[in-house]
Amino acid sequence: xxxxxxxxxxxxxxxxxxxxxxxxxxxxxxxxxxxxxxxxxxxxxxxxxxxxxxxxxxxxxxxxxxxxxxxxxxxxxxxxxxxxxxxxxxxxxxxxxxxxxxxxxxxxxxxxxxxxxxxxxxxxxxxxxxxxxxxxxxxxxxxxxxxxxxxxxxxxxxxxxxxxxxxxxxxxxxxxxxxxxxxxxxxxxxxxxxxxxxxxxxxxxxxxxxxxxxxxxxxxxxxxxxxxxxxxxxxxxxxxxxxxxxxxxxxxxxxxxxxxxxxxxxxxxxxxxxxxxxxxxxxxxxxxxxxxxxxxxxxxxxxxxxxxxxxxxxxxxxxxxxxxxxxxxxxxxxxxxxxxxxxxxxxxxxxxxxxxxxxxxxxxxxxxxxxxxxxxxxxxxxxxxxxxxxxxxxxxxxxxxxxxxxxxxxxxxxxxxxxxxxxxxxxxxxxxxxxxxxxxxxxxxxxxxxxxxxxxxxxxxxxxxxxxxxxxxxxxxxxxxxxxxxxxxxxxxxxxxxxxxxxxxxxxxxxxxxxxxxxxxxxxxxxxxxxxxxxxxxxxxxxxxxxxxxxxxxxxxxx
Amino acid sequence: xxxxxxxxxxxxxxxxxxxxxxxxxxxxxxxxxxxxxxxxxxxxxxxxxxxxxxxxxxxxxxxxxxxxxxxxxxxxxxxxxxxxxxxxxxxxxxxxxxxxxxxx
Numbered sequence: 104x105x106x107x108x109x110x111x112x113x114x115x116x117x118x119x120x121x122x123x124x125x126x127x128x129x130x131x132x133x134x135x136x137x138x139x140x141x142x143x144x145x146x147x148x149x150x151x152x153x154x155x156x157x158x159x160x161x162x163x164x165x166x167x168x169x170x171x172x173x174x175x176x177x178x179x180x181x182x183x184x185x186x187x188x189x190x191x192x193x194x195x196x197x198x199x200x201x202x203x204x205x206x207x208x209x210x211x212x213x214x215x216x217x218x219x220x221x222x223x224x225x226x227x228x229x230x231x232x233x234x235x236x237x238x239x240x241x242x243x244x245x246x247x248x249x250x251x252x253x254x255x256x257x258x259x260x261x262x263x264x265x266x267x268x269x270x271x272x273x274x275x276x277x278x279x280x281x282x283x284x285x286x287x288x289x290x291x292x293x294x295x296x297x298x299x300x301x302x303x304x305x306x307x308x309x310x311x312x313x314x315x316x317x318x319x320x321x322x323x324x325x326x327x328x329x330x331x332x333x334x335x336x337x338x339x340x341x342x343x344x345x346x347x348x349x350x351x352x353x354x355x356x357x358x359x360x361x362x363x364x365x366x367x368x369x370x371x372x373x374x375x376x377x378x379x380x381x382x383x384x385x386x387x388x389x390x391x392x393x394x395x396x397x398x399x400x401x402x403x404x405x406x407x408x409x410x411x412x413x414x415x416x417x418x419x420x421x422x423x424x425x426x427x428x429x430x431x432x433x434x435x436x437x438x439x440x441x442x443x444x445x446x447x448x449x450x451x452x453x454x455x456x457x458x459x460x461x462x463x464x465x466x467x468x469x470x471x472x473x474x475x476x477x478x479x480x481x482x483x484x485x486x487x488x489x490x491x492x493x494x495x496x497x498x499x500x501x502x503x504x505x506x507x508x509x510x511x512x513x514x515x516x517x518x519x520x521x522x523x524x525x526x527x528x529x530x531x532x533x534x535x536x537x538x539x540x541x542x543x544x545x546x547x548x549x550x551x552x553x554x555x556x557x558x559x560x561x562x563x564x565x566x567x568x569x570x571x572x573x574x575x576x577x578x579x580x581x582x583x584x585x586x587x588x589x590x591x592x593x594x595x596x597x598x599x600x601x602x603x604x605x606x607x608x609x610x611x612x613x614x615x616x617x618x619x620x621x622x623x624x625x626x627x628x629x630x631x632x633x634x635x636x637x638x639x640x641x642x643x644x645x646x647x648x649x650x651x652x653x654x655x656x657x658x659x660x661x662x
Numbered sequence: 663x664x665x666x667x668x669x670x671x672x673x674x675x676x677x678x679x680x681x682x683x684x685x686x687x688x689x690x691x692x693x694x695x696x697x698x699x700x701x702x703x704x705x706x707x708x709x710x711x712x713x714x715x716x717x718x719x720x721x722x723x724x725x726x727x728x729x730x731x732x733x734x735x736x737x738x739x740x741x742x743x744x745x746x747x748x749x750x751x752x753x754x755x756x757x758x759x760x761x762x763x764x765x766x
Contacts (some may be wrong), residue, residue: 177740221742225704228740293704519699528747529700534708638705641715 124186124235129280130350136619139185140235142277142345143495144575144616147412150497151576152617156624157659158579162593162603164660165626169206170608173199173652178633181232182277182573182614183654184240185627186254192629192654193230195245195275199654200257203620206656210257216246217268223527224273225293227634231345232277232614234285236305241285243274249287249303261308265289271296271527281348281355281385284311288342288357292377292405295363295530298340300381302388314388316340316359316376324375334370337524339363340377344407344493347425352440354382354391356410356425365487366518366532367401367476374399378406380425382442392442396429398465401476401518402455403487403533404431409495410439415503415554417445426554428496428507430489431466433459434557448557451490451509455483475516480534483516487535492635495614497576499596504560505552506582506596508570511545513538549584549599563599568644571636572628573614583626585611587640588648591628591655607655610648612636627656684724686758694759697752701744709764716741719760730757 124140132138133145136154144150157165173179175194184191189209190201195216200209221228224245234241239251239260246268251260265287266272271294279286285303292298298316303309317338318324328335341360348355362370362377378397381390397404410425415436417424425439432453436446447459455475456466474481488510496507517534524530540546545564552559572585581602582594587610593603607630615628631652632644703709705716713719722730734753737743744753 218737219742219744219746221740222701222744222747522696522700525700529704531704532699534703536708536712638715642713642718 125237126283129236137185138187139183139616139618142182142232142234142279143347143409146281146348146350148347148409148495149411149413149500150495150574150614151499153578154617154619154624155577155579157577157581157617157626159581159595159602161659162579162581164662165593165603165605165657166660167605167655168625168658169656171199171201171206171208171654173197173629173631173654175631175652176650177228178612178637178650179629179631179652180227180229180613180634181629183616183627183629184233184235185616185618186235188620189254190627190654191233191235191240191254193233193242194631194652195228195230198233198240198242198252198257200240200254201654203625203656206654212252212257212259214244216244220246220268220273223268223271223291223294224275225290227638229634230275230277234278234280236280236285239305241278241280241305243276243278243287245273245275247272247274247289249274249278249285249308251305251308263303263308263310265301269527276343277345279345279348279355280305282350282353284385286346286355286385288344290341290343292339292341292360292363293529293531294527295337295339295524296341297336297338298342298360300342300357300383300388302385312388314383314390316342316381318375327373327375329371337363337530338370338374338377341405342407344409346383347410347412348385349412349423349439352423353384354439355385356412356439357381357383358407358410358427360405360407361400361403364521364530364532365401365403366478366521367399368478368518369521370399372399378404380406380410380427380437382439394437394442394444394464396427396433396435397431401472402431402483402516404429404489406430408493411496411498411505412439413498413500417555424554426498426505428491428505428509428552430485430491431456432485432490433466434552434554436554446555450552450557451511452484452513453490475518478518478520480515480517482513482538484513485510486512486514487516487533488512488635492571494571494612495573497574497582499576501578502596503554505554506550506574506576507552508547508549508572508574508584510547510569512547549594551596551599561599568640569636571612571634575615575617575626577617583615583617583628585613585615585628585630587612587632587636587644589630591615591630605655605657608649608653609651610637610644623658625656625658627654629654684761686762690755690758691763693752694755694757695763697748697756698759698763702756705741710760722760724761727757730760
């Protein structure tokens with residue numbers, strides 16, 4: 104698209120200031136440090152920024168520069184988007200545009216959904232963030248709609264219904280814009296939905312395609328479901344975390360959730376494509392390859408979260424990989440061009456499988472798994488919440504290491520007798536009770552992990568509460584993350600030693616980001632308890648950590 | 663509504679009695695246990711044993727049936743209303759289960 108007439112060139116130039124970012128901008132996210140345009144701080148979802156103004160020495164001068172209340176008690180999990188000096192933040196109740204220099208609210212759009220909606224939300228009434236493209240801000244709603252707002256004014260441009268919440272569907276995922284298509288997933292596997300991924304026209308909200316995560320009768324993959332009855336139609340397979348995207352291969356990578364019900368006896372077979380990754384074309388939804396992490400998942404080993412894309416040196420050769428710290432306890436490295444398994448090593452305590460067979464790519468289950476499948480109450484590691492949950496890891500391409508908040512938790516797990524599915528109601532049929540915790544046993548770790556060996560470069564045990572915030576890695580040699588007890592912390596990425604902390608007004612279970620404005624580096628995180636871990640830890644924390652969402656932005660105090 | 667009113671009336675004397683004297687039909691307890699296992703246990707814990715973030719129903723005052731029915735039907739704090747999904751007699755069955763379903 105080249106303009107020849109100079110008048111047109113001027114027009115183009117003058118409009119760049121106001122013209123919303125393009126697909127190229129999205130592709131280059133991470134290269135212009137003033138903006139954060141994609142979930143994961145770049146399509147590769149590395150959550151890494153080369154910014155180094157704030158480093159191991161200067162971090163002691165890091166102070167809050169503004170705080171904005173979000174007037175929300177449901178919890179804050181979103182990753183902020185930043186474009187041209189404006190920050191966009193979401194929660195289940197509202198979308199807010201903020202001037203990043205002053206912290207002042209520019210516009211706010213609240214959302215109404217029926218008070219019954221949380222009945223079909225398994226794991227916290229929240230939202231993971233917005234997407235931005237061509238002058239519009241996009242988000243999903245708890246009652247399963249997708250909305251576009253004018254980025255400047257907040258005016259609603261379109262609103263499309265993805266599904267009926269009463270049937271068990273909800274949406275918390277941050278949308279992805281890839282190759283000109285707006286893409287969203289779905290939640291609801293705990294309610295026996297049949298999951299899907301949708302492609303929308305970003306301009307009009309018209310649905311362009313829908314790809315079900317469970318193939319229909321007659322489609323390849325359906326043979327991995329019982330051929331009598333309707334198990335495949337109520338078989339789960341949510342997609343509640345934004346896929347990563349490789350623009351060169353034009354493939355996006357969506358992690359697919361657990362099958363339904365959790366108890367597995369009613370659905371013999373591998374149950375494709377649950378607990379898998381799908382490599383898909385954004386234009387059409389076509390699946391180019393898949394890899395299933397946990398066939399016939401009996402453990403809620405959802406594979407929804409981040410598939411981190413990177414170039415790794417594998418046996419002397421650079422490989423384009425997708426990495427996932429899977430809930431099932433294995434750290435997977437896949438060749439993202441074709442889905443070939445490169446590595447799958449255990450990174451946490453596990454007893455349900457001994458290893459992954461590198462020929463078949465399948466986990467080799469143990470007697471523990473057999474006991475669970477026989478519906479006996481069984482001590483199970485990692486628990487259904489996983490060796491890591493959604494709290495996203497970061498990858499620093501300079502060190503080649505993953506940095507993650509992991510969970511160290513077993514539970515007494517039992518499958519119950521499965522009853523017929525009732526539309527819009529829970530469809531799990533398990534019991535999951537705590538184990539007595541041994542003295543000195545941590546509940547989780549902050550750790551630096553080699554992707555190919557799963558060896559820990561360092562590991563900081565957490566003795567009181569797990570961390571359910573995403574990690575941010577920076578070129579300043581720092582890691583940023585937040586605690587459920589409200590501390591926003593900075594660690595030395597080489598050692599895990601904590602260098603700095605700031606007590607925010609509530610607990611943190613969100614996604615820190617860093618960016619620049621007029622040459623100054625900022626770090627932003629949302630504070631506000633909510634989400635699954637708050638459900639788990641509320642009894643211990645309710646007298647110490649009040650709810651209440653707000654945005655905190657930090658920068659270095661001048662010398 | 664009418665059936666709820668009648669049920670409330672019928673149960674009213676029972677609420678004044680001590681918990682030990684409340685008796686429930688086995689079928690009602692079974693219904694309550696099934697509804698509980700499906701819809702309530704994810705937050706209130708399997709068999710009320712592991713309530714985590716939601717309130718510990720083992721400690722719910724046995725004399726406050728009406729508050730229980732209202733909270734379940736209309737919602738309370740972070741708990742959504744269940745009145746649109748569960749029939750009044752199903753909420754009653756839940757109450758029966760909470761009071762007497764897991765006695766050991």
